[in-house]
Amino acid sequence: MTTEKEVLARLKDAVLSYDSEAAAEAAKEAVSLKIDPVKAIEEGLAKGLREIGDKFEKGELYLPHLIMGADAMEAAIHVLEGHMSKESLESTSRGTVVIGTVEGDIHDLGLRIVGSMLRANGFKVHDLGFNTKTLDFIQKAKDVNADIIAVSSLMTTTMPFMKDLIEALDAAGLRGKYSVMIGGGPVTEKWAKEIGASAYGRDATEAVRVAKEIMAKKRK
Numbered sequence: 001m002t003t004e005k006e007v008l009a010r011l012k013d014a015v016l017s018y019d020s021e022a023a024a025e026a027a028k029e030a031v032s033l034k035i036d037p038v039k040a041i042e043e044g045l046a047k048g049l050r051e052i053g054d055k056f057e058k059g060e061l062y063l064p065h066l067i068m069g070a071d072a073m074e075a076a077i078h079v080l081e082g083h084m085s086k087e088s089l090e091s092t093s094r095g096t097v098v099i100g101t102v103e104g105d106i107h108d109l110g111l112r113i114v115g116s117m118l119r120a121n122g123f124k125v126h127d128l129g130f131n132t133k134t135l136d137f138i139q140k141a142k143d144v145n146a147d148i149i150a151v152s153s154l155m156t157t158t159m160p161f162m163k164d165l166i167e168a169l170d171a172a173g174l175r176g177k178y179s180v181m182i183g184g185g186p187v188t189e190k191w192a193k194e195i196g197a198s199a200y201g202r203d204a205t206e207a208v209r210v211a212k213e214i215m216a217k218k219r220k
C-alpha cells in the first residue's frame with residue numbers, strides 16, 4: 001500500500017526531475033489517498049520547486065530547469081485543483097490574488113513561479129498571463145473580489161505601466177480596496193515606494209511572505 005509520505009516524496013521528485021506526467025500521476029494518487037491538496041502542494045510540489053529555485057540562485061541550475069520545474073508543478077496543481085471542493089478552496093484560501101505581467105511585456109516565467117508558489121501556499125490565484133492591460137487587471141480584480149493585484153515587469157520600458165495601474169485605481173476610487181504587490185527583474189523597493197505600491201517582493205518566496213503579511217494586516 002502506498003503511504004502518504006511516499007506520495008509526497010513522489011510529488012517532490014517529479015518536480016525535481018521536471019516530469020509533468022509523473023507529477024500529474026502522483027497528484028492523482030494523492031487525490032485517491034485523500035491527501036489534503038494544500039499539504040500535497042506544500043509538502044510535496046513546492047519543496048521540489050524551492051530546491052530548484054535555490055540551485056538557480058546559486059548558479060547550479062539554469063532557466064530551462066526553472067521552467068520545466070514550474071511546468072511539472074502546474075500539471076500536478078491542475079489535477080489537485082480539479083478535486084478541491086469549493087468549500088475546501090474557500091476554507092484553505094489565504095486570500096485572492098490577480099496576477100499578470102504588464103502591457104507590452106511578454107516575460108512570464110517569474111510570474112508563473114510566483115503564481116505557483118502563492119497557490120502552493122493556499123492563495124487563490126487568477127493568472128492573467130503576460131501583456132496584461134491596466135484595465136484588465138482592474139476588471140478581473142473586481143470580478144473575483146481580489147485582495148491583492150500582483151504585477152510583474154521584466155523591462156525598464158514597461159515598468160511605468162505599474163504606475164499607470166496605481167493611478168487608474170486611484171482615479172476609480174479603488175486604491176484602498178486592492179493591495180498592489182509588484183516585482184520582476186528591474187523592479188526595486190525604491191520604485192515601489194515611488195509609485196505608491198503596497199509592497200515589493202524580490203522573488204517568489206518573498207512574494208509569498210509579503211502576500212501573507214498583507215492578508216494578516218487586512219484581517220486584523
Ligand code: B12
Pocket residue numbers: 063066104105106107108109110111113114150151152153154155156157181182183184185186200201202203204205206207
Ligand atoms: C527569458 C527571457 C526572455 C524570454 C521570455 C520567455 C518567457 N516566457 O518569459 C524571451 C526570449 C521571449 C524574451 C524576450 C525579450 N526580452 Co527578455 N529576457 C529573458 C531573461 C534571460 C530571463 C528572464 C526570466 O525569465 N528570469 C527567470 C525568472 C524566474 O526570474 P524573474 O522573471 O526575475 O522573476 C523572479 C523575480 O523577479 C520575482 N518576480 C517576478 N515577477 C514578480 C511579480 C511579483 C508581484 C513579485 C512579488 C515578484 C516577482 O520572482 C520571480 C521568481 O523568483 C532576462 C534576463 C534576466 N537575467 O532577467 C531577459 C530580459 C528581461 N529581456 C530583455 C529584453 C530586452 C527582451 C526583448 C525586448 C528582446 C528583444 N530585443 O526582442 C524581448 C521582449 C519582448 C517583449 N515585448 O516583452 C531585457 C530587458 C532589458 C530592459 N529594458 O530592462 C533583459 C533584462 C535581458 C537584457 N539584459 O537585456 N526574454
